[in-house]
Amino acid sequence: MKIALLEDSKKIGYIVFKAFERENIDVELFEGLSDAAKIIPSQFSAYIVDYNLKDGDGIEFIKKVRDRHEKTPILMLTVRDSIEDKLQCFEAGADDYMTKPFELAELVVRIKVLINRNSEISNKIEIINGIQFDFENKSINYQGEKIPFSKREYQLIEFLLHHKGRLVEKDNIIDSLWIDSEEKDPNIVNVYINRIRMKLKTVGAKDFIETVRGFGYMVK
Numbered sequence: 773m774k775i776a777l778l779e780d781s782k783k784i785g786y787i788v789f790k791a792f793e794r795e796n797i798d799v800e801l802f803e804g805l806s807d808a809a810k811i812i813p814s815q816f817s818a819y820i821v822d823y824n825l826k827d828g829d830g831i832e833f834i835k836k837v838r839d840r841h842e843k844t845p846i847l848m849l850t851v852r853d854s855i856e857d858k859l860q861c862f863e864a865g866a867d868d869y870m871t872k873p874f875e876l877a878e879l880v881v882r883i884k885v886l887i888n889r890n891s892e893i894s895n896k897i898e899i900i901n902g903i904q905f906d907f908e909n910k911s912i913n914y915q916g917e918k919i920p921f922s923k924r925e926y927q928l929i930e931f932l933l934h935h936k937g938r939l940v941e942k943d944n945i946i947d948s949l950w951i952d953s954e955e956k957d958p959n960i961v962n963v964y965i966n967r968i969r970m971k972l973k974t975v976g977a978k979d980f981i982e983t984v985r986g987f988g989y990m991v992k
Contacts (some may be wrong), residue, residue: 774815775797776818777801778825780825800816803826840948845978921968932991939987946960
């Protein structure tokens with residue numbers, strides 16, 4: 773379990789880091805929006821976001837996360853305590869809101885609750901076309917054998933399954949999984965989808981990814 777903390781105060785960042793460390797939860801600190809641009813969504817279980825960042829505001833980050841249809845829970849942590857600020861955050865897509873100063877124990881509990889609410893897919897085994905997806909152990913198996921997907925292939929499969937039943941556009945996939953990557957190319961998703969399909973074919977498993985030509989992909 774890993775949390776992304778967007779906070780421009782290194783002191784607060786360190787205090788939060790140590791609080792979650794005691795709970796065996798990793799925290800990675802991002803001081804601004806430019807740093808946060810490096811975030812790969814599938815790596816984090818939750819976001820803690822300060823309203824005022826060194827190069828923008830947390831609202832902008834929240835909107836970007838929700839615009840790419842990411843369901844990762846977000847808690848806004850800020851000195852702003854007006855009802856207008858709170859409504860603005862919730863309307864942007866925040867799941868929870870805490871004001872500074874705050875109690876570390878309460879922050880930890882709130883984040884755990886948000887993660888648990890969002891863990892329907894990550895804490896279970898799902899089976900599609902006889903293929904077993906074990907999200908807790910990050911493995912995909914067919915007829916008792918593990919399919920040797922690369923880390924990036926697994927991330928792509930997991931991302932599509934998090935959006936099961938919905939069309940995911942190629943640009944959305946690239947922006948979410950290929951942030952600041954040298955592989956960031958309009959055709960890179962096609963390349964990885966083909967690799968996934970070849971590995972499924974090799975073990976005799978049926979393809980579970982549907983191509984919506986001109987738009988993207990979906991898992992039904």
